[in-house]
Amino acid sequence: MTLEQNLRAVRSRIDAAASAAGRDPADVGLLAVSKTWPAADVRALAAAGQHDFGENRVQELLGKAAQLDGVPLRWHFVGQLQRNKAAAVARTGAVVHSVDRPALAATLDRAGEAMGRPVEVFVQVDLGGPEGEAAARGGAAPADVPALCDAVAGAAGLRLRGLMAVAPRNADPGPAFARLAALAERVRADHPDAAELSAGMSGDLEAAVAAGATLVRVGTALFGARPLPCGEFEEHQPRESHE
Numbered sequence: 572m573t574l575e576q577n578l579r580a581v582r583s584r585i586d587a588a589a590s591a592a593g594r595d596p597a598d599v600g601l602l603a604v605s606k607t608w609p610a611a612d613v614r615a616l617a618a619a620g621q622h623d624f625g626e627n628r629v630q631e632l633l634g635k636a637a638q639l640d641g642v643p644l645r646w647h648f649v650g651q652l653q654r655n656k657a658a659a660v661a662r663t664g665a666v667v668h669s670v671d672r673p674a675l676a677a678t679l680d681r682a683g684e685a686m687g688r689p690v691e692v693f694v695q696v697d698l699g700g701p702e703g704e705a706a707a708r709g710g711a712a713p714a715d716v717p718a719l720c721d722a723v724a725g726a727a728g729l730r731l732r733g734l735m736a737v738a739p740r741n742a743d744p745g746p747a748f749a750r751l752a753a754l755a756e757r758v759r760a761d762h763p764d765a766a767e768l769s770a771g772m773s774g775d776l777e778a779a780v781a782a783g784a785t786l787v788r789v790g791t792a793l794f795g796a797r798p799l800p801c802g803e804f805e806e807h808q809p810r811e812s813h814e
């Protein structure tokens with residue numbers, strides 16, 4: 572399978588899931604998570620019409636953003652973010668999906684003010700692990716999410732797009748996505764412009780679309796299997812190109 576064929580197959584899955592849920596497929600976007608894969612693969616998918624790409628490590632994002640300068644694409648940062656690297660991420664123009672604490676929001680707010688254009692962000696929700704323990708993948712506790720969203724929405728250097736979450740591993744994602752959807756509805760009541768929901772990956776995008784996801788984040792189904800299970804902590808080097 573070529574990258575372009577994978578892209579068509581993933582888009583078909585999204586469209587089918589949207590139709591099955593009685594939703595307009597045009598309301599569900601695709602974020603291609605290119606972590607571990609080389610810039611050449613991003614370039615190839617961009618040439619095939621893919622616009623949004625996600626990374627979860629700062630150095631890898633900065634490296635690919637530099638290599639692909641001038642290619643019409645939008646970066647997204649989906650990994651845990653330290654405050655001392657937040658401004659560098661913001662300067663790539665990336666949408667930050669992992670705002671999970673007030674201090675990080677404040678740092679990104681200052682970066683947005685300094686750039687003269689707001690940083691677009693999602694507030695990440697911790698949906699817990701299979702037994703209800705903290706998922707260790709970042710995210711604010713659901714109880715803290717409304718106040719964090721209020722802070723983001725009130726910051727001149729930020730624009731709140733909505734909520735983001737990763738479903739618990741090794742568990743039915745349906746109940747977790749249902750809790751996420753209820754929280755998103757509550758946030759939207761206070762912040763009508765924060766209408767987006769970033770949820771769903773290669774293995775669970777159908778469940779996420781059924782629960783109202785407007786942006787699914789897909790890596791493996793587009794690029795192939797990564798050498799290690801997806802996680803935020805392993806070190807990795809960009810892999811050989813598909814081409």
Ligand SMILES: *Cc1c(COP(=O)(O)O)cnc(C)c1O
Nearest residue numbers: 604649772773788789790791801
């Ligand atoms: C890696 C990653 C994805 C994509 O996961 P796949 O299972 O490869 O599709 C989505 N979201 C986040 C936050 C990730 O780190």
